[in-house]
Amino acid sequence: MTALLTIQQLSITLQEKVILSSLDLSLDEGDILGLVGASGCGKTTLLNAIAGFSQLSNGRIVLDDRLLSDNCQSVPAEQRQVGMIFQDYALFPHLTVQENVAFGLSKQSKIEQGKQIEHLLLLLKLTDYRDNYAHQLSGGQQQRVAIARALAPKPKLLLLDEPFSNIDARLRNELMVEIRQLLKRFNITAIFVTHNKDEVFTFADKMAVMAEGKLLQFDSPSLICQQPNSYQVADFLQLGSWLPCRVNANCAVSLLGDFVLESNDSQQTHLIHLLVKPSQLVLNVEVNEDNIANAQVDYISVTEQGYHYYLRSLDNSTTDERMVFSKLSIYSDIALALTQRVSVRVKAHDYLFFSQAN
Amino acid sequence: MIALYSSKTWTLSSYLIALVLIVPVLVMLVGGLSASTHLFVHLWQTVLPSYLENTLLLAFFVVVLTLFFGVSSAVIISTTDIVFKQQLRWLLLLPLAMPAYLVAYLYTDLFDYAGPVQRMLRHAFGWQSPNDYWFFDVRTLAGAAVMLALVLFPYLYMLTRGAFEQQDQNLIRASRLLGLTAKQSVLKVALPLARPAIAVGASLVLMETLADFATVQYFSVNTLTTAIYDTWLGYGDLGSANALASVLMLLVLFVVLAEQRSRSGLRHQSARPNVKRELIQLSVSQQIMASVFCWTLVILGFLLPLTLLIIMAVQYSDMAQLSVLLATGINSLKVSVIAATIAVLIALSLGLYQRLHSDKYRHVPKQIASFGYAIPGTVLAMAILSTLGPLDHWLNESAELFGFTAPGLILSGSLFAVILALVVRFAAIANGTIASGIKQIPQSLDYAPASLGVSLTASVAKVHLPLLKPAILMAWLLVFVEAMKELPAVLLLRPFNFETLSSQIYQLISDEMLEQGALGAILIVMFGLLPIVLLNKNKEKV
Numbered sequence: 001m002t003a004l005l006t007i008q009q010l011s012i013t014l015q016e017k018v019i020l021s022s023l024d025l026s027l028d029e030g031d032i033l034g035l036v037g038a039s040g041c042g043k044t045t046l047l048n049a050i051a052g053f054s055q056l057s058n059g060r061i062v063l064d065d066r067l068l069s070d071n072c073q074s075v076p077a078e079q080r081q082v083g084m085i086f087q088d089y090a091l092f093p094h095l096t097v098q099e100n101v102a103f104g105l106s107k108q109s110k111i112e113q114g115k116q117i118e119h120l121l122l123l124l125k126l127t128d129y130r131d132n133y134a135h136q137l138s139g140g141q142q143q144r145v146a147i148a149r150a151l152a153p154k155p156k157l158l159l160l161d162e163p164f165s166n167i168d169a170r171l172r173n174e175l176m177v178e179i180r181q182l183l184k185r186f187n188i189t190a191i192f193v194t195h196n197k198d199e200v201f202t203f204a205d206k207m208a209v210m211a212e213g214k215l216l217q218f219d220s221p222s223l224i225c226q227q228p229n230s231y232q233v234a235d236f237l238q239l240g241s242w243l244p245c246r247v248n249a250n251c252a253v254s255l256l257g258d259f260v261l262e263s264n265d266s267q268q269t270h271l272i273h274l275l276v277k278p279s280q281l282v283l284n285v286e287v288n289e290d291n292i293a294n295a296q297v298d299y300i301s302v303t304e305q306g307y308h309y310y311l312r313s314l315d316n317s318t319t320d321e322r323m324v325f326s327k328l329s330i331y332s333d334i335a336l337a338l339t340q341r342v343s344v345r346v347k348a349h350d351y352l353f354f355s356q357a358n
Numbered sequence: 359m360i361a362l363y364s365s366k367t368w369t370l371s372s373y374l375i376a377l378v379l380i381v382p383v384l385v386m387l388v389g390g391l392s393a394s395t396h397l398f399v400h401l402w403q404t405v406l407p408s409y410l411e412n413t414l415l416l417a418f419f420v421v422v423l424t425l426f427f428g429v430s431s432a433v434i435i436s437t438t439d440i441v442f443k444q445q446l447r448w449l450l451l452l453p454l455a456m457p458a459y460l461v462a463y464l465y466t467d468l469f470d471y472a473g474p475v476q477r478m479l480r481h482a483f484g485w486q487s488p489n490d491y492w493f494f495d496v497r498t499l500a501g502a503a504v505m506l507a508l509v510l511f512p513y514l515y516m517l518t519r520g521a522f523e524q525q526d527q528n529l530i531r532a533s534r535l536l537g538l539t540a541k542q543s544v545l546k547v548a549l550p551l552a553r554p555a556i557a558v559g560a561s562l563v564l565m566e567t568l569a570d571f572a573t574v575q576y577f578s579v580n581t582l583t584t585a586i587y588d589t590w591l592g593y594g595d596l597g598s599a600n601a602l603a604s605v606l607m608l609l610v611l612f613v614v615l616a617e618q619r620s621r622s623g624l625r626h627q628s629a630r631p632n633v634k635r636e637l638i639q640l641s642v643s644q645q646i647m648a649s650v651f652c653w654t655l656v657i658l659g660f661l662l663p664l665t666l667l668i669i670m671a672v673q674y675s676d677m678a679q680l681s682v683l684l685a686t687g688i689n690s691l692k693v694s695v696i697a698a699t700i701a702v703l704i705a706l707s708l709g710l711y712q713r714l715h716s717d718k719y720r721h722v723p724k725q726i727a728s729f730g731y732a733i734p735g736t737v738l739a740m741a742i743l744s745t746l747g748p749l750d751h752w753l754n755e756s757a758e759l760f761g762f763t764a765p766g767l768i769l770s771g772s773l774f775a776v777i778l779a780l781v782v783r784f785a786a787i788a789n790g791t792i793a794s795g796i797k798q799i800p801q802s803l804d805y806a807p808a809s810l811g812v813s814l815t816a817s818v819a820k821v822h823l824p825l826l827k828p829a830i831l832m833a834w835l836l837v838f839v840e841a842m843k844e845l846p847a848v849l850l851l852r853p854f855n856f857e858t859l860s861s862q863i864y865q866l867i868s869d870e871m872l873e874q875g876a877l878g879a880i881l882i883v884m885f886g887l888l889p890i891v892l893l894n895k896n897k898e899k900v
Binding site: 051052053076077078079081082083084086087088089090092093094103104106107149150152153155159 | 800802803805806807808809810811812813814816820821824825
């Protein structure tokens with residue numbers, strides 16, 4: 001199966017500032033891609049380039065075997081069959097719900113239009129609001145109108161720009177599940193942009209992590225979660241906390257013990273970081289000769305998973321400043337006091353080491 | 359996001375429109391500045407210094423007075439619990455509808471030696487002649503400044519009040535929590551925050567003052583505008599008139615630059631302006647003082663002149679007057695309707711060009727086209743005469759060359775010149791109103807139609823124009839009213855025997871016979887009220 005959307009070597013430079021550089025991406029039909037990255041990393045620009053609102057400096061975009069744009073030509077946005085849900089929904093304030101949904105349907109006969117609108121309104125539970133104006137609707141309803149409107153012209157690709165950022169946090173999850181089911185039902189290929197990784201985990205089949213105009217990693221969310229390919233990806237997605245280690249022959253030496261290095265490719269750097277997830281840490285409150293105190297409680301908060309602690313290394317535990325750790329995240333049901341000394345140990349697992357540079 | 363529409367015809371026509379609107383001024387500036395130095399030396403040795411002095415003094419007095427009237431009333435209305443606040447809020451805008459020359463005439467009539475006030479005083483105190491007592495003379499430079507200030511202060515009132523209402527109330531609250539009293543926080547936080555708006559208002563007042571012709575003419579105060587008028591119509595000296603106009607234009611340019619600079623400071627407006635301001639509680643004596651101040655402005659700037667006009671109309675109107683009124687009224691309507699329509703069409707074209715076109719310099723045509731508002735009517739008239747005159751000659755000569763009968767002064771001697779002047783002068787108002795309407799359309803609505811497969815023309819027709827309807831109406835009305843009121847440009851450019859309401863009223867004022875035109879004057883005031891009422895209504899809806 002060939003990919004529905006192919007992006008090759010996409011670069012965009014605006015006013016001598018590189019927004020996107022040599023980006024490659026391809027997406028199969030029916031896939032939902034979540035695009036994450038800090039604000040200003042170029043993810044919205046990427047959406048605009050696909051939609052036809054930004055000029056490419058280099059590279060090409062192909063949708064369903066049709067060249068949409070390269071550095072010399074560009075299919076006008078209205079001829080691309082790419083739909084978009086805007087962050088503010090961009091509903092036409094002077095039109096009713098029904099008229100908004102019908103806006104992109106002028107090319108069909110009136111009867112067909114009517115059927116299509118009826119179908120969409122029913123599906124998105126908007127039938128009762130067809131004669132209302134956008135400002136009379138709640139945020140969730142407005143979003144459903146935006147979706148119905150974007151789906152009406154049957155786009156080949158749907159773009160969603162931070163679609164859930166205006167939705168109440170409590171409703172967000174429910175809505176995401178609902179919309180995902182809808183997109184799947186229509187077999188819609190979609191790309192959505194967010195800065196919230198949890199939205200990607202709930203909503204997407206594929207995940208792309210971006211930083212400073214570059215694509216860092218592109219894979220399924222679960223794979224990225226298990227195997228982040230760089231310090232940046234793991235750090236941005238907050239997949240765990242960092243434990244600094246010094247490389248010594250085949251060993252990584254840390255304040256919490258030594259770990260055997262299986263491969264030797266990180267040996268050229270002196271300092272590496274071990275990614276530690278809370279579940280990979282074992283906490284011992286009883287401090288004795290077997291369990292020497294090696295960390296102290298720095299911060300406490302209460303979560304639904306029990307107490308959440310940040311641990312940091314003991315003062316005077318080392319003369320090497322780089323080895324000091326802080327904000328080591330761990331969950332426990334045991335109540336601890338601030339600055340209480342504890343013993344903590346890393347469970348044996350497939351260690352993930354990263355060097356901080358690049 | 360960047361806009362992506364690109365059309366050569368659109369670009370070309372936008373620049374062409376801008377060019378037509380700016381060329382007369384360039385021709386005049388070139389003509390004026392390339393005038394022989396002898397001419398300037400002569401003017402400088404004779405009249406120019408006193409004209410300049412009068413112009414600058416008048417401008418200074420008017421700005422000081424309007425600052426006092428406008429800013430104080432805005433502060434009172436937006437920060438205190440003055441009684442009849444809701445009524446005063448809009449009443450204070452009404453003087454804008456009153457042309458300054460009408461106020462000037464009416465007050466002169468009222469306070470002159472032969473006027474009712476002095477007659478009454480003489481009667482009451484038994485005075486026999488002007489030597490027996492002192493009474494102020496309205497027909498002076500100071501008098502003209504007061505007249506102008508009485509009708510121009512609403513600019514400052516409106517902009518300052520707007521700035522106050524847009525302010526982030528949390529800033530005021532923060533200043534209170536940091537220990538300022540309510541009054542101190544007005545002086546130390548709210549007023550400084552409103553400074554850019556006040557500066558913009560003051561520059562608008564300055565521009566209007568520099569452009570004023572009829573008031574100073576009536577008071578025989580020789581300023582640059584009256585000098586231009588006299589030099590051209592009195593002595594037929596186009597060179598000197600152009601030179602004087604260029605000097606005035608340079609003065610105006612400074613004001614424009616100042617205005618642009620202060621406008622750039624208007625940005626720090628709040629996203630949370632809707633929180634209710636806590637009002638300063640006035641004591642009884644303060645309440646009385648504030649009320650007297652505000653009501654005096656309303657009465658002197660609007661209610662009293664209107665009453666005087668109505669009394670005149672009731673006493674002196676007859677059928678003959680009505681028929682003259684009808685004829686000139688139709689002329690006024692015709693000219694104003696055409697000018698307003700053209701100005702709005704231009705504003706729409708240039709405004710949407712700036713919004714939707716992908717060109718990097720897409721804001722340029724609109725900026726050029728908006729320059730005309732700064733140009734006083736007298737200057738503009740000179741500019742158009744010096745451009746269209748030669749053009750007419752050239753047309754006639756070419757026509758004769760090809761064996762046609764010469765068409766005569768079809769450009770400079772026809773309504774074309776009047777309408778061109780009105781469009782050049784008031785395009786900026788239309789541009790500004792339409793531009794702020796466009797600004798209120800969220801940027802994403804430009805892109806949404808394309809993402810739904812709808813083309814540019816269809817999206818302008820189905821999205822932008824319907825959303826701009828209120829702005830279009832407002833822009834049209836504002837230009838229409840300004841065109842109805844415009845005097846000097848019409849006076850200098852109108853075809854022979856063509857009278858508009860304003861030119862006729864000016865003639866009657868010059869002949870001290872306004873009674874004959876009281877009905878027309880009332881009509882102009884009433885038309886002037888339309889946009890104010892509409893503006894006020896729109897504000898309240900929001």
